[in-house]
Amino acid sequence: MADAAPSRSCAAPGCAPRTYVQRQPERTVLYQLVREQLETFLEQGRARSTHGEGYPRYVEQTFRRYLQCGILAYGCARLHCAACGHDLFVPFSCKSRGICPSCQGRRMGELAATLVDTLLPALPYRQWVFTYPHALRRAMAQEPKLTAVLGRSLEVISQMAAPPDGVVAAPLRCSRTNPYVPLRCSPLLAPRPARSFVR
Numbered sequence: 001m002a003d004a005a006p007s008r009s010c011a012a013p014g015c016a017p018r019t020y021v022q023r024q025p026e027r028t029v030l031y032q033l034v035r036e037q038l039e040t041f042l043e044q045g046r047a048r049s050t051h052g053e054g055y056p057r058y059v060e061q062t063f064r065r066y067l068q069c070g071i072l073a074y075g076c077a078r079l080h081c082a083a084c085g086h087d088l089f090v091p092f093s094c095k096s097r098g099i100c101p102s103c104q105g106r107r108m109g110e111l112a113a114t115l116v117d118t119l120l121p122a123l124p125y126r127q128w129v130f131t132y133p134h135a136l137r138r139a140m141a142q143e144p145k146l147t148a149v150l151g152r153s154l155e156v157i158s159q160m161a162a163p164p165d166g167v168v169a170a171p172l173r174c175s176r177t178n179p180y181v182p183l184r185c186s187p188l189l190a191p192r193p194a195r196s197f198v199r
Contacts, residue, residue: 020088023102025070030101038063056141062098069094069103 025031041063046054054060068074072091079088097104132140132150140147 020090022072022091023070025102030099031067034063034099035067038067059141062094062096065094065096066098066100068092069096069100 075092076089
């Protein structure tokens with residue numbers, strides 16, 4: 001079993017008793033797999049492409065940022081306690097929703113809380129998800145203009161599919177590497193309790 005991640009806490013009389021446990025992404029199977037196979041993956045992408053351009057630049061950037069996420073050597077924030085003089089170093093995160101399980105979960109939770117607290121009215125919701133065929137996803141990843149055209153056509157379809165007593169939310173994308181287009185409709189009737197999210 002792997003050693004526990006380093007944890008630090010401040011025990012000064014004026015300090016709140018909190019403990020920070022640093023996660024160690026480099027010990028996960030996913031991190032080791034990406035680190036060992038990334039160059040091969042990128043080279044195979046260049047070999048398979050017609051002009052040697054490989055995957056879109058953001059794909060490589062997403063993987064490289066993931067390899068730096070949560071690693072102190074790639075930068076950190078320093079927190080200093082004036083009461084006890086204790087310093088705590090918190091590594092920067094990649095803030096990516098493409099591959100990093102830690103950042104993806106955190107950002108999805110923050111987005112859901114923000115939507116419920118500030119944007120969405122207190123009504124029940126139903127969600128439909130449109131997915132594109134894999135061949136079209138690859139074309140969309142390579143050609144941003146195609147994505148824009150498909151996005152406009154989806155807006156028209158979503159307005160046509162909206163129930164007469166509902167509102168259609170703007171389509172979102174989960175990440176550039178995997179287009180995810182949810183269509184949320186909320187009836188304007190039947191209020192719901194605050195902060196309960198009905199799917």
